[in-house]
Amino acid sequence: MKYEVDQRDPRFKISHREAWIGIILVTINFIWWFGFAYGMGSKSVESYSYVWGLPAWFFYSCVAGFAVMVILVILAVKFLFKEVPFEDEGGNS
Amino acid sequence: MNLEVMIPLIIFLIVIFFIGFWASKPLKNTNTFLEEYFLGGRQLGGFILAMTMIATYGSASSFIGGPGVAYNQGLGWVLLSMAQVATGYFVLMVLGKKFAIVARKYNAVTLIDFLKERYQSKWVVLLSALSIIIFLFSAMAAQWVGGARLIESLTGLSYTAALFLFAASVMVYVIIGGFRAVALTDTVQGLVMFFGTLILLIATVIAGGGLSNIILDLSAENPNLITPFGHDGSLTPLYVSSFWILVGVGVVGLPQVTVRAMSYKDSKAMHKALIIGTIVVGFIMLGMHLIGVFARPILPGIDVGDKVMPMIAMEVLPAWLAGIVLAAPMAAIMSTVDSLLLIVSSAVVKDVYLNYIKPDATDNNIKNISLTVTTVLGVLVFLMALSPPDLLIWLNLFSFGGLEAAFIWPVVLGLYWKTGNKFGAVTSMVLGVGSYILFHTYYPNAFGMHTVVLPILISLIGFITVSLATNHSFNKPSDSKLQTDGKEGVF
Numbered sequence: 001m002k003y004e005v006d007q008r009d010p011r012f013k014i015s016h017r018e019a020w021i022g023i024i025l026v027t028i029n030f031i032w033w034f035g036f037a038y039g040m041g042s043k044s045v046e047s048y049s050y051v052w053g054l055p056a057w058f059f060y061s062c063v064a065g066f067a068v069m070v071i072l073v074i075l076a077v078k079f080l081f082k083e084v085p086f087e088d089e090g091g092n093s
Numbered sequence: 094m095n096l097e098v099m100i101p102l103i104i105f106l107i108v109i110f111f112i113g114f115w116a117s118k119p120l121k122n123t124n125t126f127l128e129e130y131f132l133g134g135r136q137l138g139g140f141i142l143a144m145t146m147i148a149t150y151g152s153a154s155s156f157i158g159g160p161g162v163a164y165n166q167g168l169g170w171v172l173l174s175m176a177q178v179a180t181g182y183f184v185l186m187v188l189g190k191k192f193a194i195v196a197r198k199y200n201a202v203t204l205i206d207f208l209k210e211r212y213q214s215k216w217v218v219l220l221s222a223l224s225i226i227i228f229l230f231s232a233m234a235a236q237w238v239g240g241a242r243l244i245e246s247l248t249g250l251s252y253t254a255a256l257f258l259f260a261a262s263v264m265v266y267v268i269i270g271g272f273r274a275v276a277l278t279d280t281v282q283g284l285v286m287f288f289g290t291l292i293l294l295i296a297t298v299i300a301g302g303g304l305s306n307i308i309l310d311l312s313a314e315n316p317n318l319i320t321p322f323g324h325d326g327s328l329t330p331l332y333v334s335s336f337w338i339l340v341g342v343g344v345v346g347l348p349q350v351t352v353r354a355m356s357y358k359d360s361k362a363m364h365k366a367l368i369i370g371t372i373v374v375g376f377i378m379l380g381m382h383l384i385g386v387f388a389r390p391i392l393p394g395i396d397v398g399d400k401v402m403p404m405i406a407m408e409v410l411p412a413w414l415a416g417i418v419l420a421a422p423m424a425a426i427m428s429t430v431d432s433l434l435l436i437v438s439s440a441v442v443k444d445v446y447l448n449y450i451k452p453d454a455t456d457n458n459i460k461n462i463s464l465t466v467t468t469v470l471g472v473l474v475f476l477m478a479l480s481p482p483d484l485l486i487w488l489n490l491f492s493f494g495g496l497e498a499a500f501i502w503p504v505v506l507g508l509y510w511k512t513g514n515k516f517g518a519v520t521s522m523v524l525g526v527g528s529y530i531l532f533h534t535y536y537p538n539a540f541g542m543h544t545v546v547l548p549i550l551i552s553l554i555g556f557i558t559v560s561l562a563t564n565h566s567f568n569k570p571s572d573s574k575l576q577t578d579g580k581e582g583v584f
Contacts (some may be wrong), residue, residue, distance in 0.1 A: 005198055007511060015191035019509070023185025023289050030337060037321045038330050043288050045316040053304030055319050058168050062175045066375045073182050073371045081367075083360035086193050 011084045021076050029069050036061035096408070099248050101416030102423065106262045109427065113266020116274040124459050127269075130271035131202050131439040137276060137357045139365025143281035145276040146353050146366070147374045148428035150180060150344065153239040155378065156422035160274055160385030161398025166310065167318030167389075169328045171382040173176070175376060178378065179341040180350075181371030185363055187345055188354040191508055193363070196355035204348045204437070204504070205444040207355070211507045213513035215449075220522050222444040224499045226437055230474070231432040231488035237478040240426040246403060247419060256478055263472040267431045268464055271354070275431045281422030287373055289421025290380035292414065293406055297387045300409040318386070335542035338549060339494060346501030347493070349432045352439075434474070438467040447561050469543035491529060494545035498525030501549060502556040503507075517560030526551030 040048075041057030051059040108405050128134055137145070163170040192207075199210040205221045241256035248255065301307035311318045323330050344350055357363055381402075388395075388405040402422060405445045406415045442463050447454060454462065477485055502525075503518040529548040537544050 001391070005195055009194070011194060012191050015189045015194070016509070018189050019187045022183050025186070026183050026342060029179055030334075033172075033175060034330070034334060041321040045312060045320060046556070048319070050305070050308070053163075053306075053308055055168065055308065057321065058172070058319075061321075062172060062379060066178055066379060068174065069178055069182075070372050070375065074368050077364045077367050081360075081364055083364075084190055084194075086190070086197055086359060 014082050014084055018081055021080055025072055025076065026068070028072065029065070032065045032068060033061050036065065095520050097412035098416040098419065100229075101413060102244075102247060102420055105417075105420040106258070106422065109281060109424075110262055111265060112236060113228075113270045113278050115272040117266070117270030118279040126456055126463070127443060129273070130460075130463055131435065131443065132277055132352070132356050133272040135197070135358065137353075137362060139357070139362040141280050142353065142362055143275050143366040143369035143373060144352060145279035145428075145432075146184070146370055147377070148279040148283040148286065148425065149349050149432040150429075151283075151355065151374070151377060151425050152429040153236055153243075153422065153426045155209060156425045157239065157243070157399050158210070158285070159378075160388070161401045163382040163385030164389055164395065164398060164401045166323045166328065167315075167320070167386055169321045169323040169333070171379065171386060172321050172430070173328070173333045173336050174340075174378045174382040175247055175375070176341040176369065178375040178383075179337065180344045181374040182367050183342055184345050184350055185354060185367055185370070185507065187199050188351065188508065190360060190363065192354050193357065197384050197507065201355060201580075203439045203443050204351045204500070205440065207445065208503055208507065208518070209448070212503070212515040212518050216521070217503070217515055217518050217522070218444060220519060221500070221503075223438045224496060224522070224526060225440040227441075227488060228492040228496050229349065229433050229437050230470075231485045232492035233430050233437065233479045234474050234481060235489040235492075236426050236433070237474055238431045238481055240430065241478065242399075243403070243419075243422060243426070246400075253479065256475065260471065260475045260478075263427055263434070264468070265429050267434050268467045268471065271463075272435060275428075275435055276356070278431065279292070279428045282428040283373065285424040286377055286421045286428075289418040289424075290377050290384070293384055293410070293418050293421075294387075295389065296409040296414075297384050297405060301387050301391050307387050307390055311386070312564055314390070314393075316411055318389070329541055331541050332543065335546050339497070339545045340542050343494075343497040343501060343545060343549060345505060346497040348496060348500060349429075349436050351500070351504060352436060361456075372561045373573045434467065434471060438463065438470055441466050441470070476497045491533060494533075494543075494548070495526050495529050497545060498529045498548040498552050501525075502553050503555055506556055506560075512564055513556060513560045514563060516563040517556040517558075519554040519558040521556035524555040525549065528552070 037057055040060065041055070049056045054063065125134070138520050157173060163174070199207060199208040201210065205218055205225070208221055208392070209218045210435045234291055237256065240259045241252055244255035244259055245252050255274065266278060298304060298307070301310070308319055315324055317324050317326055321333070357366065384405060385401055392404055392408055395404060403419060410418060435460060446462060447459070499522045502521045506513045507518065525548050528551045529544065531546055532539055532544050539547050
C-alpha cells in the first residue's frame with residue numbers, strides 16, 4: 001500500500017508554476033470584474049453610459065471581462081503551460 | 094401540453110439512452126473494472142473532459158433557479174453568476190498535472206483514494222465517505238425532484254410518472270455504462286446546454302426589441318434592475334464577491350468535480366479542456382442569467398422564479414424549437430445526477446466496502462457489487478424523491494458548501510503542503526462541516542458574506558494549526574519528509 005511520491009520530481013515544478021498561474025488568473029479576473037462593476041456601476045443610473053445597449057459597467061465587467069479571461073487562458077495555455085507525461089516510465093524506478 | 098414540445102424532449106431522452114448504452118460496450122472485457130467503471134480508464138480527451146466538468150457542475154440551478162432569481166434581481170445577479178467563469182480554468186489549473194500524476198502513482202480511482210494514500214488514515218477515509226454519501230445523496234435526490242417537476246410541467250404527466258421516466262432514463266446508462274457513459278452523455282448534454290442557451294438568448298433579445306430597448310424597458314420599470322445592486326439595492330459588493338468562494342474557487346473541493354481532474358488522458362487533453370471549459374461555462378452562465386433578466390419586460394409578472402425559463406422559451410420560440418431548448422435544463426439536471434449517482438456508488442463500493450469490509454474481493458465480485466450498489470442507490474433515491482423527507486431537504490441546503498468546506502483544504506494542501514497531516518485533515522473536515530451547519534442555522538450570511546466563507550477560513554486555520562502542532566511530536570521537520578514520503582527508502 002505504499003507508493004513513492006518524490007517531491008523533487010521535475011514535473012511537479014512545472015505543475016506548481018501552473019497552479020500559481022491559475023491563482024494569478026483568478027486574481028486578475030476578480031479585480032477586473034469587481035473594478036468595472038462597482039467602479040462604473042456605483043454612479044447614479046441617469047449618468048450611466050451604454051455599450052451595445054448594455055450599461056457600460058456590465059459590458060466591461062461581464063461581457064468584456066469574460067472575453068479577456070478567455071484570451072488570457074488561451075495565451076497562458078499556449079505559451080506558459082508545458083506538456084509532461086503522466087505515466088512513470090521516466091521516473092525514479 | 095402540446096405534442097410539438099414533447100416530441101423533441103422525448104427524442105432527446107432516447108438519444109441519451111442510446112449513447113449511454115453504446116458507451117457501455119468497452120466495459121465487458123476489461124481486467125481493471127474499477128478504474129474503468131468509476132474513472133473511464135483515465136482516457137478522457139480534452140473536449141469530453143471540458144464538457145463533463147461543466148455539465149456536472151451546471152445543474153438545475155444554472156438553468157432554472159438562477160435565471161428565475163435574475164428575473165427578479167436584474168443585472169446584479171448576472172454579475173454574481175459570472176464568478177463561475179473561474180470554475181472553467183481554476184480547478185484544472187490548481188489541481189493540475191500534479192494531481193493527475195499523484196493520482197496515477199497512488200492508483201487512485203476516487204477522491205477518497207487520493208486522501209487515503211496521502212494521509213494514511215482510516216478516519217480521513219471514513220469521514221470523507223460519510224460526507225460524500227450523506228451530502229451528495231441528498232443533493233442528488235433534490236435534483237431528481239427538480240428533473241421530475243420539469244418533466245411534469247412540460248408534459249402534463251403525473252409527478253410519479255415523470256419521476257419514473259426521468260429515473261429510468263438516467264439509471265440505465267449509469268448502471269451499465271459507468272463513468273465512460275456518464276462522460277459521453279455529459280458531452281451531448283453539455284452541447285445541448287450550450288446551443289439551447291445560444292438559441293434562447295438570441296430569440297429573447299429579438300422578442301424584446303433589441304438590447305437597448307430591453308434595457309430601457311427595465312430601467313423604466315425599476316432603475317435598480319440595471320445597477321449591480323439588485324432590485325432593492327440589497328446586493329452589497331461584499332455579498333456578491335463572496336460568491337467567488339462558493340461558486341468560483343471553492344469548487345476545487347467538490348468531489349464530483351475533483352474526480353474528473355484525475356480522469357484525463359494527457360497534458361494535451363488538460364490544455365484543451367482549460368480553453369473549451371472557460372468559453373463554454375462562461376457563455377452558459379452569462380447567457381442563461383441574461384435570458385432571465387431579459388424575460389422580464391417580455392413576460393412581466395411571473396411570480397414563481399422557477400417558471401421563468403420554461404415560460405420564456407415557449408413564448409419566444411416556435412413549439413418544436415422550445416422543445417429542443419427545454420432539453421437544456423433537462424440535460425443539466427441529468428448530467429449532474431448521473432455523476433452524483435456514480436460518485437456516491439464509488440464511495441460505498443471502493444471507499445467503504447473494499448477498504449474495510451472485504452478487501453480481498455475478486456474482480457468479478459467487485460463488478461457485481463458495483464452494479465448492485467449503483468442500482469440500489471438509484472432505487473433509494475427514486476423512493477426518496479417520491480415524497481422527499483424534511484431531513485433530506487435540510488441536508489441538501491448544506492451539500493454544496495458543506496462539501497467544499499470539508500474537502501478543499503485536505504485536497505489542496507494535501508497536494509501542495511507536505512507538512513499537512515492526518516490530524517490536520519480530520520480537524521479541517523470536522524470544523525468545516527460542523528461550523529457550516531452551525532453558521533447556517535444560527536448566523537446565516539455572517540458579516541454580510543455567503544455562509545460558506547467563514548467555515549472555509551475556519552477549516553483552513555484548523556488544518557494548518559493542528560498539522561503544525563502535531564508535526565514536531567512525531568517527526569523531524571519538513572525537509573526529512575522528502576525522504577520519508579517514499580517510506581521504503583529512495584535509492
